[in-house]
Amino acid sequence: MKKIILFFGLVLSQVVLSQTKPIKDIAQELQIIGENDQKDRAQIEYIQSKYGSQSPEMNALWKSIGTSDSINIIKVSAILDRYGWLGPQEVGEEESKTLFMVVQHADLPIQEKYLPLMRKAVIDKKAKSSSLALLEDRVALRQGKKQIYGSQIAWDMKNNRNYILPLEDPDNVDKRRAKVGLPPLTDYIAYWNMKWDPEQYKKDLPEIEKMQQMKKK
Structure with missing residues (x-):
């Protein structure tokens, strides 16, 4: 085909x-x-x-x-x-x-x-800069880098939950989103019934990156 x-x-x-x-x-x-x-x-x-x-x-x-x-x-x-x-x-x-x-x-x-x-x-x-931001994130992740705007979400089948794919500098993500016309990350991920906690995300990030590496194998 x-x-x-x-x-x-x-x-x-x-x-x-x-x-x-x-x-x-x-x-x-x-x-x-x-x-x-x-x-x-x-x-x-x-x-x-x-x-x-x-x-x-x-x-x-x-x-x-x-x-x-x-x-x-x-x-x-x-x-x-x-x-x-x-x-x-x-x-x-x-x-x-x-x-x-x-x-x-x-x-x-x-x-x-x-x-x-x-x-x-x-x-x-x-x-639109907001659309470009989504493409920037998708390309970065596919290149093995971290996303910038937090637009890419994945599903964890093991724990039955959604999660934000590896994100650069979580503390300042909303500043970057605002510059390109995207709403705060809290509002964006509410669609998936998720809550945004930068401190918890930073703790979870090593495990998230590990999951991504496993998917590539």
């Missing part, structure tokens, strides 16, 4: 890159890509609560999400490589956000490729 998707992607990329489309056509394409990005993800909580996180139904959903992501990043890469980062004033608010969402859901090499482009887009006011 992956070989088929990659072949399809190479053909599709060449077709897209060989043409210059009107911005309105790109906006319409991004709208469809955005819908495809969220369609299966909207079912995650329902499928997980009904069948369980390790169920065949959940595995099938993740497989479908993976296939959709592979196709979406091919299309978005072709757009970014030809037109650069398109802002809300060019393609619309949601359509511009789709560029971020698809890159956010891509593999590390793709994220590393477009991270500098998104950084420039924030300077040019074509992307």
Whole structure:
């Protein structure tokens, strides 16, 4: 399946890159890509609560999400490589956000490729600094570093709880979040019924880092 998707992607990329489309056509394409990005993800909580996180139904959903992501990043890469980062004033608010969402859901090499482009887009006011912060965190963790803004949460199956993935300088995380327009960490993690205690987190951090190392093996 992956070989088929990659072949399809190479053909599709060449077709897209060989043409210059009107911005309105790109906006319409991004709208469809955005819908495809969220369609299966909207079912995650329902499928997980009904069948369980390790169920065949959940595995099938993740497989479908993976296939959709592979196709979406091919299309978005072709757009970014030809037109650069398109802002809300060019393609619309949601359509511009789709560029971020698809890159956010891509593999590390793709994220590393477009991270500098998104950084420039924030300077040019074509992307939100709050969105960039989420991508910065995801890339940092995948590179084996600590996240900066505390946006990445994981599930500990052994202790049946959510936890914040390795975070740099926990004492000042809210200052960093405020600078990029993110709410305090206490408010953010309340969605997962978590409480933020910097002192306790610093005590737990060695164990959290150990868990992350085990997952990589």
